[in-house]
Amino acid sequence: MMSAMAGEIDIKALAELARLEVGDEELATLEREIPDILNFVRVIEKAAASSEEESPSLRNVVRADENPHESGVYTEKLLKAAPAREGNRIAVKQVLKKNKE
Amino acid sequence: MLDITALTIAGARKGLDKKEYSAQELTNACLSEIEKREPNIHAFLEVWMDSARDEAKAADEMIARGESRSLTGIPLAIKDNILIEGRRASSGSKILENYEASYNATVIEKLKREGAVFIGRTNMDEFAMGSSTENSAFGPTKNPHDTARVPGGSSGGSAAAVACGAALGALGSDTGGSIRQPAAFCGLVGLKPTYGSVSRFGLMAMGSSLDQIGPFAKTVADAEIIFEAIKGHDPLDSTSFPSEEEASPPQRKVIGVLRSFIERGGIDPEMLANFNSALEQLKSRGFTVKEVELPSLEYALAVYYVLMPAEASTNLARYDGIRYGLSTPAETIQEVYKKTRGQGFGREVRSQSMR
Numbered sequence: 001m002m003s004a005m006a007g008e009i010d011i012k013a014l015a016e017l018a019r020l021e022v023g024d025e026e027l028a029t030l031e032r033e034i035p036d037i038l039n040f041v042r043v044i045e046k047a048a049a050s051s052e053e054e055s056p057s058l059r060n061v062v063r064a065d066e067n068p069h070e071s072g073v074y075t076e077k078l079l080k081a082a083p084a085r086e087g088n089r090i091a092v093k094q095v096l097k098k099n100k101e
Numbered sequence: 102m103l104d105i106t107a108l109t110i111a112g113a114r115k116g117l118d119k120k121e122y123s124a125q126e127l128t129n130a131c132l133s134e135i136e137k138r139e140p141n142i143h144a145f146l147e148v149w150m151d152s153a154r155d156e157a158k159a160a161d162e163m164i165a166r167g168e169s170r171s172l173t174g175i176p177l178a179i180k181d182n183i184l185i186e187g188r189r190a191s192s193g194s195k196i197l198e199n200y201e202a203s204y205n206a207t208v209i210e211k212l213k214r215e216g217a218v219f220i221g222r223t224n225m226d227e228f229a230m231g232s233s234t235e236n237s238a239f240g241p242t243k244n245p246h247d248t249a250r251v252p253g254g255s256s257g258g259s260a261a262a263v264a265c266g267a268a269l270g271a272l273g274s275d276t277g278g279s280i281r282q283p284a285a286f287c288g289l290v291g292l293k294p295t296y297g298s299v300s301r302f303g304l305m306a307m308g309s310s311l312d313q314i315g316p317f318a319k320t321v322a323d324a325e326i327i328f329e330a331i332k333g334h335d336p337l338d339s340t341s342f343p344s345e346e347e348a349s350p351p352q353r354k355v356i357g358v359l360r361s362f363i364e365r366g367g368i369d370p371e372m373l374a375n376f377n378s379a380l381e382q383l384k385s386r387g388f389t390v391k392e393v394e395l396p397s398l399e400y401a402l403a404v405y406y407v408l409m410p411a412e413a414s415t416n417l418a419r420y421d422g423i424r425y426g427l428s429t430p431a432e433t434i435q436e437v438y439k440k441t442r443g444q445g446f447g448r449e450v451r452s453q454s455m456r
Contacts, residue, residue: 021443
């Protein structure tokens with residue numbers, strides 16, 4: 001990946017991965033712009049060898065798994081923002097299909 | 102009549118506490134400035150005229166009870182990516198055009214406790230991606246000092262709001278210069294606080310290892326007042342510092358200057374002269390000025406442009422038309438994601454999401 005040249009980037013696949021519907025015209029311009037990032041990667045590659053490794057001081061930031069809030073207190077507030085709901089659920093299009101295509 | 106364009110927060114604090122004018126008068130002065138200037142500047146995506154007046158009234162009552170705090174009754178503008186419960190917050194994007202925040206950001210909770218007045222939400226480059234506020238889905242903001250120029254960005258609306266007297270201070274967010282650069286463009290003081298000193302709970306994330314909320318103000322003293330009000334550890338943001346880890350201000354004041362970096366070129370001679378004379382002033386005030394080198398500096402931009410898009414595209418994955426915001430109907434769930442994001446995101450955001 002890091003040695004990829006501009007032409008080797010599959011821009012359509014990137015758009016697919018980013019779950020973006022992008023028009024052909026825009027894909028063409030992105031195909032020229034996006035490989036720029038590889039130039040930055042090359043600059044960083046030069047730096048890596050000379051830098052010293054530092055070990056950061058670590059601390060636990062995870063709270064104790066206790067005293068949960070009362071169930072459902074935020075449900076209505078959060079569901080209010082959903083584009084579609086069924087009762088206390090967010091409604092979405094079918095995710096899994098029964099038959100393999 | 103109050104001269105709102107010259108008034109500082111510290112000055113207004115005195116005026117309010119001495120009852121020279123009320124918080125309602127102060128808020129009305131800002132609102133009338135907005136009426137005059139806003140059509141040519143477009144600093145705001147929404148002005149909260151009615152609620153601002155109510156908040157000012159409540160602030161006057163706090164002041165009358167002798168419970169005034171540093172920001173009680175002070176009109177502030179808030180960047181459109183910081184959540185206020187029940188208020189729209191769009192991050193300058195069509196994908197969140199009609200989104201109403203489900204909760205308050207921690208900084209908003211803190212400002213509410215102060216009795217601050219929220220004047221409106223300010224324009225910004227979409228999802229904070231940009232440096233000119235031309236990338237907003239709702240049209241650009243103009244620089245109040247010269248409307249032929251940009252105010253900088255991405256927090257350009259917040260900068261323009263303070264520079265034109267629409268608010269005495271503002272909140273912005275800074276990932277790679279989004280407070281500091283528009284503050285400079287608009288002749289203000291802008292602070293990107295040390296990472297971890299201000300909670301980001303309720304800030305729409307861009308680059309999580311870089312984002313910070315910070316103040317815009319007319320003076321360093323005012324910026325400090327806002328910073329003091331919003332900083333502090335927050336259990337809801339695990340990257341915020343526990344208070345015992347807060348750095349205590351050094352006793353010996355030494356200022357490092359990246360002389361060789363500054364003299365590489367690219368800085369207007371007039372600005373450089375101004376910078377150097379500021380250093381002389383600092384020296385005469387007892388600061389030690391020392392030339393320093395940051396050998397890793399030449400890699401900073403490259404590291405930024407690799408990390409930021411990676412973090413931003415991860416953070417933007419949540420805008421998919423399922424839980425909130427725009428949802429474009431389609432046959433399959435994959436199509437819902439793709440159409441919603443393709444139509445909801447602007448050009449720059451689509452591009453960054455693919456990096």
